[in-house]
Amino acid sequence: MKTLLEISRYTFKYRLLTFSVIIFNLLYVVFNLLSMALFVPFLQIIFLNEESTEVLIEPVYKGGIIEFFTYMKDLFNYTMESLAAADPKSALLFVCVSVAIAFFFKNIFRYAAIWFQSQLRMSVVRDIRDDIFEKAMRMPLSYYTNERKGDLMSRMQNDVDQIEIAVISMLELLFREPVSIAIHLGVLLYWSGELTIFSLFLLPITALIISLIGKSLKRTAKQGQKQMGLVFSMMEESLGGIRIIKAFNAVSQVSKSFKHENLKHQKLITKAFRKRDLSSPLNETVGAIVMICIVWYGGSLILNSKDGSTGLSPQQFIGFIVVFSQLLRPIQGMARSVANMNKAEASLERINEVLHADEKIYEPETPIRLKEIQSSVEYKNVFFKYKDEYVLNDISISIPVGKTVALVGESGSGKSTIADLLPRFYDIQKGSIEFDSINIKNVSLSDLRQQIGIVSQESILFNATVKENIAFGMPSASDEEIMQAAKIANAHNFILDLDDGYETNIGERGNKLSGGQRQRMSIARAVLKNPPILILDEATSALDTESEKLVQEALDNLMENRTSLVIAHRLSTIRKADQILVLSKGKIMESGTHEELISQKGIYNKLSSLQGINA
Numbered sequence: 001m002k003t004l005l006e007i008s009r010y011t012f013k014y015r016l017l018t019f020s021v022i023i024f025n026l027l028y029v030v031f032n033l034l035s036m037a038l039f040v041p042f043l044q045i046i047f048l049n050e051e052s053t054e055v056l057i058e059p060v061y062k063g064g065i066i067e068f069f070t071y072m073k074d075l076f077n078y079t080m081e082s083l084a085a086a087d088p089k090s091a092l093l094f095v096c097v098s099v100a101i102a103f104f105f106k107n108i109f110r111y112a113a114i115w116f117q118s119q120l121r122m123s124v125v126r127d128i129r130d131d132i133f134e135k136a137m138r139m140p141l142s143y144y145t146n147e148r149k150g151d152l153m154s155r156m157q158n159d160v161d162q163i164e165i166a167v168i169s170m171l172e173l174l175f176r177e178p179v180s181i182a183i184h185l186g187v188l189l190y191w192s193g194e195l196t197i198f199s200l201f202l203l204p205i206t207a208l209i210i211s212l213i214g215k216s217l218k219r220t221a222k223q224g225q226k227q228m229g230l231v232f233s234m235m236e237e238s239l240g241g242i243r244i245i246k247a248f249n250a251v252s253q254v255s256k257s258f259k260h261e262n263l264k265h266q267k268l269i270t271k272a273f274r275k276r277d278l279s280s281p282l283n284e285t286v287g288a289i290v291m292i293c294i295v296w297y298g299g300s301l302i303l304n305s306k307d308g309s310t311g312l313s314p315q316q317f318i319g320f321i322v323v324f325s326q327l328l329r330p331i332q333g334m335a336r337s338v339a340n341m342n343k344a345e346a347s348l349e350r351i352n353e354v355l356h357a358d359e360k361i362y363e364p365e366t367p368i369r370l371k372e373i374q375s376s377v378e379y380k381n382v383f384f385k386y387k388d389e390y391v392l393n394d395i396s397i398s399i400p401v402g403k404t405v406a407l408v409g410e411s412g413s414g415k416s417t418i419a420d421l422l423p424r425f426y427d428i429q430k431g432s433i434e435f436d437s438i439n440i441k442n443v444s445l446s447d448l449r450q451q452i453g454i455v456s457q458e459s460i461l462f463n464a465t466v467k468e469n470i471a472f473g474m475p476s477a478s479d480e481e482i483m484q485a486a487k488i489a490n491a492h493n494f495i496l497d498l499d500d501g502y503e504t505n506i507g508e509r510g511n512k513l514s515g516g517q518r519q520r521m522s523i524a525r526a527v528l529k530n531p532p533i534l535i536l537d538e539a540t541s542a543l544d545t546e547s548e549k550l551v552q553e554a555l556d557n558l559m560e561n562r563t564s565l566v567i568a569h570r571l572s573t574i575r576k577a578d579q580i581l582v583l584s585k586g587k588i589m590e591s592g593t594h595e596e597l598i599s600q601k602g603i604y605n606k607l608s609s610l611q612g613i614n615a
Helices: 002-011 015-036 039-046 065-086 089-137 141-146 149-191 193-200 203-238 242-247 249-306 314-355 415-421 445-450 466-470 477-489 493-498 515-528 545-559 595-599 602-608
Strands: 376-385 390-400 404-409 429-433 451-456 531-538 564-568 579-582 588-593
Touching: 002 149, 002 314, 015 089, 015 193, 015 314, 039 065, 065 089, 089 141, 089 149, 089 314, 089 376, 149 193, 149 203, 149 429, 203 242, 203 249, 203 314, 242 249, 249 314, 249 445, 249 515, 376 564, 390 415, 390 564, 390 588, 404 415, 404 602, 415 477, 415 531, 415 564, 445 451, 451 466, 451 515, 451 545, 477 493, 477 515, 477 545, 515 545, 579 595, 579 602, 588 595, 588 602
Parallel strands: 404 564, 404 579, 451 531, 531 564
Antiparallel strands: 376 390, 376 429, 579 588
């Protein structure tokens, strides 16, 4: 029921499309039954043995909806019997044409339902994918350290595909099939109440089979979708690390691992398909047994009734069998819909795990407007932990406006964590971080991050043109502004040498460029943003000497008159910093300028000696 409600919420957002699908499906049901029921007068003509002595009276419409349908039935019978009295062949032609018209409209309405439901189902899929993607963009970085990106992609693709199927199954389960069953039962009760009641006693067997298969299918489907997420993750990781895989001759090892997980997925999905598809042949077999029982019971009633007291003529009995066979179709349709809904329930649970995940980084209810920094950025007695143990302990840092503070220390000392806390990629557990004495938790994320530019060790570029990458997040930037930013970042000359200059597509992650070129483009992006506060996270550590010189010049241009927080691996790049903080195991061990720290003969002096840096 919960699955039905959630899928209904997405579906009935498009009321016009939804009601169009429902209405055309109901019209399809009516004309489908009509095309079957019209065979009864057809049989009456075929088996007519003697002239009728009944006086034919033309029906009169007296008003009202129910009376209209009664009038149409009586008018059809009057027309057919009038033709049969004059020429049975004319009556036969009339019935054949009527059946043909009924079949024509039945298929017209069926196609109309499919026409609208194709747009409806894809609209719902689009909305759910939009919701998942938007939620993924809002999730904190900590979410991606615990979850696989491939699993998230699987939820956006395979799980959403199951919802697409469930949208139509839900409409059929709630509207088309129940109405179809009700109409068919109404006709059957009209012909023979006794035989219909006997038939209904046999139908719960089908319902029991549906229930048992559905519960088992849901369990298997959820396991299969989870395994698909693992397969997607392996694909994403392997394709991203193809260079290392080839370099270490690990192709066979990775392929073997992938085949193992893919085989597990294949077995689970095969099992799910078999369970889902089992419902159809089982229902058909049960339906055939039910049909045989009805034929036996109904035939016995007619044969045992010499005076025709059953109220069911042989022609009506054949019609009863035809219509009852059509009754089994919506019942089987409900079985398929229930099976699809059970699979969708497993997928919906996985989708909701993302949509309902705690974002952890919350916007303030009444955010304070943040202006350009005037005084300083301060970390006050900051404590932070990712899980159980604190990785930052009582960190206090003051970065005056226009000054540069550098962080140095061994890997895992907390340098990058300190930088990630400033734009609120994570939130601290104790203490505060303040802009001009304003706690950053009281400022909107958009306002906060607008003040900050980041250049990291890994240049994050996108599969787009040079111009689009430099102007990323700033779509209104002019060509002149983009070009000027590239010049400041020492990127303009190499960009002009590219095939199409600023219109050159740089490939996935900028793989058509060298490391130094990618880094200078990242710097150009930061220059164009023109932020008052700058975070440099080991921006030159992965570069060769020549590239480092060009990038360092670009960084010096970028840092001029800006409030900067620099994480450094190569100490030569931070000798001019206004203050250098030495970290170890989440604590500040030393603080001062380059010369002051050298004179202290402590950790910094040791690191400088190892890198061959003199005072």
